[in-house]
Amino acid sequence: MTAGAVTEEQTQAQARPSWAATQLATARELLSRPLTSYYLILGCSALLLALGLMMVLSASSIEALQMMGDPFYWFLKQSLSVALGLPLMYVCSRLPQRFFRLAGYPLLALAIIGLVMTIFIGSSELGAQRWIYIGSLTIQPSEPAKLALVIWGADLLARKARNGRIEWRHLLIPLMPGVAILAVLVMIGRDLGTTLVLMIIFLALLWVVGAPVRLFAGIMALLAMATVFMITSEGYRSDRIDGWLDPWANAQTTGFQAVQGQIAMGSGGWFGLGLGSSRQKWDWLPHAESDFIFAIIGEELGLMGTLTVLVLFGLLCYAGLRIAVRTKDSFVRLAAAACTAWIGGQAIVNIGAVIGALPITGIPLPLLSYGGSALLPTLAALGMLLSFAKREPGAAEALAARGPGPAARALSWLGLKS
Numbered sequence: 001m002t003a004g005a006v007t008e009e010q011t012q013a014q015a016r017p018s019w020a021a022t023q024l025a026t027a028r029e030l031l032s033r034p035l036t037s038y039y040l041i042l043g044c045s046a047l048l049l050a051l052g053l054m055m056v057l058s059a060s061s062i063e064a065l066q067m068m069g070d071p072f073y074w075f076l077k078q079s080l081s082v083a084l085g086l087p088l089m090y091v092c093s094r095l096p097q098r099f100f101r102l103a104g105y106p107l108l109a110l111a112i113i114g115l116v117m118t119i120f121i122g123s124s125e126l127g128a129q130r131w132i133y134i135g136s137l138t139i140q141p142s143e144p145a146k147l148a149l150v151i152w153g154a155d156l157l158a159r160k161a162r163n164g165r166i167e168w169r170h171l172l173i174p175l176m177p178g179v180a181i182l183a184v185l186v187m188i189g190r191d192l193g194t195t196l197v198l199m200i201i202f203l204a205l206l207w208v209v210g211a212p213v214r215l216f217a218g219i220m221a222l223l224a225m226a227t228v229f230m231i232t233s234e235g236y237r238s239d240r241i242d243g244w245l246d247p248w249a250n251a252q253t254t255g256f257q258a259v260q261g262q263i264a265m266g267s268g269g270w271f272g273l274g275l276g277s278s279r280q281k282w283d284w285l286p287h288a289e290s291d292f293i294f295a296i297i298g299e300e301l302g303l304m305g306t307l308t309v310l311v312l313f314g315l316l317c318y319a320g321l322r323i324a325v326r327t328k329d330s331f332v333r334l335a336a337a338a339c340t341a342w343i344g345g346q347a348i349v350n351i352g353a354v355i356g357a358l359p360i361t362g363i364p365l366p367l368l369s370y371g372g373s374a375l376l377p378t379l380a381a382l383g384m385l386l387s388f389a390k391r392e393p394g395a396a397e398a399l400a401a402r403g404p405g406p407a408a409r410a411l412s413w414l415g416l417k418s
Contacts, residue, residue: 033398034392034393034394034395034397034398035389035392035395035398035399036319036322037319037320037322037323037326037385037389037392038386038389038390038392038395040315040316040318040319040322041316041319041320041382041385041386041389042386044312044313044315044316044319045089045316045367045379045382047312048309048312048313048316048366048367048368049082049367051297051309051368052078052293052367052368052369053075053078053079053082054275055289055293055296055297055300055368056074056075056078056289056293056368056369056370057072057075058275058276058278058281058296058300059278059281059288059289059293059296059370060073060074060075060281060288060289060370061075061276061281062281062282062283063281063283063288063289066283074289074370077370077372078370078371078372078375080372081371081372081375081376082375084372084376085372085375085376085378085379085380086379088376088379088380088383089379089380089382089383089386090383091383092379092380092382092383092384092386092387093383093384093386093387093390094387095383095384095387096387097329097331097332097387097388097391100151100155100331100335100384100387101151101155101158101331103151104148104151104152104154104155104156105152107144107147107148107151107152108148108149108152108178110144110148111141111144111145111148111149111182112145112181112182112185114132114139114141114144114145115141115142115145115182115185115186115189116185117132117141118130118131118132118141118142118185118189119185119188119189122189129188129189129190129191130142130186130189130191130194138372138373139373140371140373140374141373142186142189142191142194143194143371143373143374143376143377144373144376144377145182145186145194145198146194146197146198146201146342146377147377147380147381148182149178149179149182149198149201149202149338150201150335150338150339150342150381151335151384152178153175153178153179153201153202153205153334153338154205154331154334154335154338155331155335156174156175156178157175157205157209157330157334158329158330158331158334161209161210161330175205179198179199179202182198183195183198183199186198187230191362192227192230192361193349193361193362193363194363196349196361196363197342197345197346197349197363199223200341200342200345200346201338201341201342201345203216203219203220203341204337204338204340204341204342204345205334205337205338206219207337208324208333208334208337208338209334240254240359240360241359242254242255243255243256243257243258243360244258244356244358244359244360247259247262247356256286257285257286257287257292257360258353258356258360260280260284260285260286260292260295261280261285261292261295261354261355261356262295262355262356263280263284264278264279264280264285264292264295264296264298264299265295265298265299265306265354265355267279267280267299268298268299268300268301268302268303268305268306269302269303270302270303270304271301271302271303271304271305272298272299272300272301272302272304272305273299273300273302274300275300275301276300277300278296278299278300279299280295280296280299281296289369289370290364290369290370290371291350291353291360291362291363291364291365291369292354293364293365293368293369293370294306294309294350294351294354294365294368295354297309297368298354309368310351313343313344313347313366316340316343316344317340317343317344319385319389320336320337320339320340320343320344320385321336321337321340323336323385323388323389323392324336324337324340326392326393327388327391327392332388332391335384335388336385336388339381339382339384339385342381343366343378343381343382346363346364346365346366347365347366349361349363350363350364350365350369351365366378367379
């Protein structure tokens, strides 16, 4: 082979893009498509829901067998919640933006009524009064209050904001009083975790609307002082902080749940003990199917399972922020960012508590933990994000080119869709 031929081959090889560059270009092309947000929300939600059902069955089967005589008891209840939540998500994905804006004040009013009812007729468990029992039905009004704050706050600020900024008087009345009412009602029930999530939603709304940094600093300082007061005013919260700071020194008392969660996470290794093979769910880890389901995922599916969950939540949050960035509508931007902050922030707080980075607050992991009161508002919020995603630039044209989906074709065949 001549030197000239070798040089020509080398030149051609250098001109060809590398495998990494090709894959990066493909990823960029996929992420730039109009329906990327739509499919990311749909796919990540479906995968997290399916994983959640599997893990609820695994984590709750022993306790359900001991207490109810049926290992599928809590799994079937969670399946019913999913069966109700998926149609709700679908309906919300088909609703116009105007509907959500009109629903803001009614949802806020219902949330306040539910929280007031909880104070008078709610049941107190595990140091918090947040549940209302109606026969076999359990309702936690603080969960729909998160969705109510997202929609009401986004609509309110979208009406009052001018050029991305908002005047002080518009922050003082009525947004801050509305948030304060919700927070006080939740705190009367001694639910610090939900109060924290409400504050995350509130701060996300202020950030997107362009509130001054000094206002943020003042609110953060006020929240920090209020948190310290709430922790020190209740003995069990102080004990939780002690258990968080040094769980192994309090392994038989306040640090018991944290220690058992860390044991579960550490036992899984790279690929876990296998689905259904958890040891900690045998009466060792309290609330394994709800607050600490991430620990069971780590034990049974290992580091790969937990990383998969983190990636799915990361993609879900990316899609929500993508909607907020690409839209020109103020309400959509505020609502999408607040929903993303709610779901992502709640996931961070829950996972942080399981791995010991944050104190245990008792809030569920979205889409994965047991509990219909938390699942239904979350699916409604994701349905709203799907509705927004279908109105991104170029999304309507892409959907029209794709043609009707299987659900639309079935409704059309039945004569139920025009």
